[in-house]
Amino acid sequence: MTTQAISNLHSVLSSGTFAVTGECGPPRGADMNVLNKKGELLRGWVDAVNVTDNQTAIVRMSSIAASKHLLDMGLEPVMQMVCRDRNRIAIQSDILGAYSLGIRNILCLSGDHQSFGSQPDAMNVFDIDSMNLIRTVKDMRDEGKDMSGFDLKEAPKMFIGAAANPFADPFEYRVLRLAKKIDAGVDFIQTQCIYNMERFREWIRLAREEGLTEKAYIMGGVTPIKTVGMAKYMKNKVAGMDIPDEIINRVAGVPKEKQTEEGLKICQETIEELKEMDGVHGVHVMAIEWEEKVADIVKGAGLRK
Amino acid sequence: MIVGEQKPIEEIKKMVAPYKKLLILGCGTCVKTCFAGGEDETAALASALRMAFRTEGVSIEIDEQTVERQCENEFIQEAAKKIGENDAVLSLACGAGVQAMARRFPKEPVYPGLNTTFIGVQESHGVFTEECSGCGNCELGNFGGICPVTRCSKKLLNGPCGGSQKGICEVDANTECAWQLIIDRLKTLGQLNNLRTYIPPKNWKTSNSGGPRKLVREDHII
Amino acid sequence: MSENNRKLPEAVETPSRFRNTIGKFVVKRNSRCISCGLCAELCPHGVHVRYENYAKGTRPVSHKCIGHECRDKDYYCISKCPQNALSLKINPLLETMGDYRWTAEMLLGHFAMAETGDLPHVNLEYNLGNSGGGFDKIRFRHPDPEKAIDMADEDIDTSIELNKTGDGRPERTISIPCYGGGMSYGSTALPVIIGRARAAKRLNTFTCTGEGGYPPEFLPYKDHVITQVATGLFGVREETIKYSPIVEFKYAQGAKPGLGGHLLGEKVTEAVAAMRETVVGSSLFSPFPFHSVYSVEDHKKHVDWMKEINNDVLVSVKVSTPTDVDMVAIGAYYAGAHIIHIDGSYGGTGAAPDIAKKNIAMPIEYAIPKVHNFLVNEGAREKITLIASGGIRNGFDVAKAIALGADGVVIGTADIVAVECVRCSNCESGRGCARGIASTDPELGYMTTEEYCEQRIVNMYLAWRKQWCTILRSLGMKSIRELVGRSDLLVHLDYLEEKERATYQPAPNHAMIL
């Protein structure tokens, strides 16, 4: 872990404060106002905002541009970057460009498969995978070299993040993979939405045992449940999502108009538990297209006032 | 083997419509194995095409022949006589076969009757799976003999993405997660440690990113 | 344990040389199989095989399946399969296999015996053909249970003597009452005939060169090889007579008496031509008869000639079965033969006109008692060995032939069936046998190996021997020699009242399309 803080998120995490990040999906169009609106909703409640990179393979404003807009608003972006759409040349050049624009956090992802997105006919790239991407950013930062070994004029100093999904299979491999990502140079980890707390606890325990929680900041991911329908959809249709039946039953157990409230409550309880958990350094609130609730959640969990 | 699938008959009809005499040329190797271009398929397609044109009142003569392999000169040559007698060839071979024909018979229009789908195996009766992408740089040794380049939807070489659940790939409920297979197999083989190794970015130059590939065996050239 | 039995060889499992052995039943595994391995655990007959470290269900070994017989057993795989992935049917192929004399089940039974050296465990009717007469209608009379003896197979003597004349020439005893019929180099593939010789050596019996010369490959087994001197005299040389413990004069072959041998041109390859001192590709017809033999005196001259060349040689005279076969037999005896070998009309052949095979001379079932009784009446029976052949297909036929009056038999077709002849009768056409038995084609003629032929033939005789021992025990006999001429022990179904007939196994009787 680098000693000198690279970004605001880095300094929050390194200070030992329980960090909070939010998420902001760029618009399916060139309208900046949407971004402004979302930014305003998050401002003050989060330490950094993840800007997704054509998430679920649907064409949106580029994450670099959107990050720049948030930066201009005074928010700190975590620029997500997927391997799906760019080969290694484009990836490196985009990183350099992003850095030059003042972006300091990067989240390295493989990316959702295009078959779910708006353009399933597209050719995917996957030239390098997320592991390679992490190492590439790290090498650019720490060695000042690009992948070809060329000395960069100015090295992009990025705070490097990656995703981890404790709920995907094969489980026994999940910690191993985390270790591999950390080895590759990850500074912080944001996990997939946590609903199955039991499994998460097991995962973090294994990570602790491997000493991984000492090597990188791990932020638990949460997403508030709006309705039973949404929960069921996520359970069945969204890849890598693990929502235990108890959660669904709990939401389904209350009247329809109270379901949202119940969902938020679950979310807050999760955060409270994460706060106390050894080895968890923050929370990543993914209230996708529901940014107005982030404040409530963060407030409710007693993270920010 | 190379797996292929017959093109829809409408598409074939459009391709060959301008000709009065057509030779349908089957290929007796890979595409016969996947029941797309062997003797039987050639005969069936010839019959279907004749009827298709007849229903429209179009007269076309359709001849048929099947050679052992359309990618090998000696066998291609067997078709020379019939090709000479016809205006065009509808080749029921893989793309390589079609091009080999086109190359050997410069003046003869050659059309593909199949879609070449992949390099694979017959997993069980009527089920064919892709097993190799011909990336030119085989890494199977690291992965217990299961190819992530071909069988992982994202060609991930450093472990599964977060989308794998119960051994199924996020892309398609009928696709096994290659990484699940790799991990299971490495576990059986006692080689799980392989997975800790960081696999550097793959060299795609040997794959089709490097332009058309060519393999020259100097030791075979005199 | 008698000296002769101690020489008996071991049975060694020798599976079919073809990938798929034909069975009476077919077991199929469909795609529902999840390779759980239950069937492999259950089946006591090895129909289902699970290979260590192999992840897919394998094709069932159908020929080992005993069929619906195990329906009520707790190992009935069909009903036990959790996936319902197995099905079982009678093999429809059987309908197209075999003929009236060698039914499909008889062929399969012999294949099984040749594979295992034991009697088939599948319920096959391999002792009776569908011919509707002769051996197929003859049964051993129900034995008197009082007479049955308890004796191990090893202690029962199945050997016979070939020199009963007491003329000072060697006594030659063979451990089983059978030796191999002539199959010539030219008609039959080399590995097959050498395999037969090797089997003869291990079984302590003989095989015969047939009329095709004496290939040097026979030399290591020369003490077990009979040299045939036939009308064409193909490949007969002084040294081959000298090698031989027995010389067989072939006057006629049961399948084509009066016609002489046929070897069609396609089969006369360079090697065959060299052996027979003739021209490649030209058809060889042996003359009929010996043009130097027109009387018993001429015949005696022949016999003496052989005896002169080789002082230790025994002489066998092979004749077919005309009306006067009894006269011929006694003539042979007076000319000094040790063995009179009568070859019935339904015997095997590499090539013969259909008209001859079917019509000329009488079936061996008639000829044996005819000759036996005649020799008895002439007082010569004890001095000559009577060998029968031509249509003797299985262990029971052998026993019946002996009970009718023969000392022993000569076997040809069954040996060939042991090495997986299916009697498609295309031996003579084109390149010869498609199964590599009756062919000298450079490719087809080497489809078998000597080792394979040797062991399959050995296995078959070992299985037959078990049958003989069972029969002898039930009759209270310790030696097969006691059975000779005991036709009182036999019944013929057509000569029994209906009620009594019903107590015997009925003769197979189904229409066939040939």
Place this chain on the structure above:
Amino acid sequence: MIVMNPMEKFKAKITLFHCINAFTEHVSLSTDDREVKIVKMPCSGMTTEVFMLKAFEAGADAVAILVCPEGACRYMEGNMRARKRVEKTSNVLDKIGVGGKRLSIHNLAAKNSDSVPGLLDEIMSTIKELGKNPAAAA
């Protein structure tokens, strides 16, 4: 495009592929308005796509396959194979404008040859509906 008048009178040609175990022809199936050509197959599973197509090419107005009852195939799965092929070939016939309905497959109860004339009547009504085989050689 050859325009067929469905009402036009013609003698229908039907080709009947049948498994030899499923059916034996006792009475002549041909009548005044139909000519039935019978092709004996060793097992219905030997009726490949080519045979069916060739029959149409040779001018059949309808092709029917008579197979043994489910589970009664001597070769275990021949009738199922035949059914699958009929499905596929029927598709092809639709695509080439001949009409997949002209091809049919029937499981005959154990050697119940008596039901065949009835089947043929049904097939005849299909032919009447669809008219002459447009792909028949002129």
Place this chain on the structure above:
Amino acid sequence: MPKKYHISTKPAPPRLYPVGRYATVEFREDCAGSCRECVKKKCVYNIFADNYLHMSQMDEPEYLYTCNSCFRCVQECTKGIFSRVINPEYRTLGDDYWTPAIISRTWYQAHTGSIPVSGAGYRGPFVGEGFDSIWTDMSEIVRPTRDGIHGREYINTMIELTRRPQGLRFNKDGSLKTEVPKILETPFPMLFQLHDQYGIEDECVRLSIAKAAHATGQLMFIKPSEITGELKNLVSCMVPSLELATWEKHKDLLATCKMVQIPYGPGLNEVVIALRAMNKDLAISVKTPLDDKAPLIAIEMADLGVDTVHFAASHQGKEVNVDNPKFLRDAIHAVHLALVDHGARLKVNLLFSGGIAMAEHVVKSIICGADGVVIDASLLLALECRLCGRCMDGLSCNGKLEEVDPEFGMTRIKNLMAAWRNQILEMLGAMGLREVRRLRGEVGRSMWFENLEKENFAPIFGERKVP
């Protein structure tokens, strides 16, 4: 040495796809595809490659039934997908008597002119009815008078059809006093006739047979009404079959013939006398159904002085119009013995027709006492008839006999006759006989089932309970 008689042969492959005996059954979906071990490529008889050829050329998959039954595909296929089946068409060929095997063997002989030769032993039943209960004898070692296979081309198969004088008397000067009628001979003992049930009424069929008769020197029985078109040029080989009432209408025809056939019936004597008066050298054959009166008729005809009696048995070789019809074997023997007893066997020649389906039937008929036989169905088979009987129902011919080219038909019949004659030579050679005439009535040259059983089995097993 006399000139050798020889029937020239020439391969005449069938016009129609032959009715094969076996087919393989396999489902191609189960195939491993283009397997290196593919048994279809390895087939010794190459039937599968030929099948593909036919697949693109034929409407009907008849070629499926072309297997030679070696079972190698069944046993060697990598996936074991092959099985085998008997061609149902083959199964339904002919009937119990004219078995599929007889029909296909006849086709083979008409195609190649060769005698059927096969490997492995005899495949049939131990014994059968009629001719199948006779084994012929052969000469064995110590019998000096035989020719064997060599020199058998000098065996004479000629038979006479004319009556013989009962003895010869000479004038004092040594010249022959007895009047010897002109001798009519045929080169082999199978005369031709048209089948009275099978076979379409087509000139090409009659012409094929007539041409074959002409080319081989054989005689053919034919109705005058059937001598049409080109057949008119071939009357020298024809024996007109006339009716007693109307024979005189065909006097012109008789002028060119060597033999005439008339039916047995009232008024026969007068017709015979009239015919003799017209032409003393004209051989007369009297045709009558084979029934239980046959021995009496034979004696009557011998005494009447006709040359030949032609008994017509049923298509299956049995007596006709009798309750328990005897088979040819016994019927012929009965007629023969009656004549012998009557001392008249040498006066008259006996021909039998119906049920003569194989060469061995000719030999066995002669052993039983016939001089020769008349064949009909075998001639149709040579022309690719299937004996399906459709022609009797007025349906189209499965063997397309109406399309036979007479030249081709002649070749096929000649081939068949050559093959049959060669088989007769095989048997005569094996018996050590130089002349087929020597075989007539020689039951001592044969072994009959009943006798063999009595002689060899009765002493062992007692009395036979099953007839």
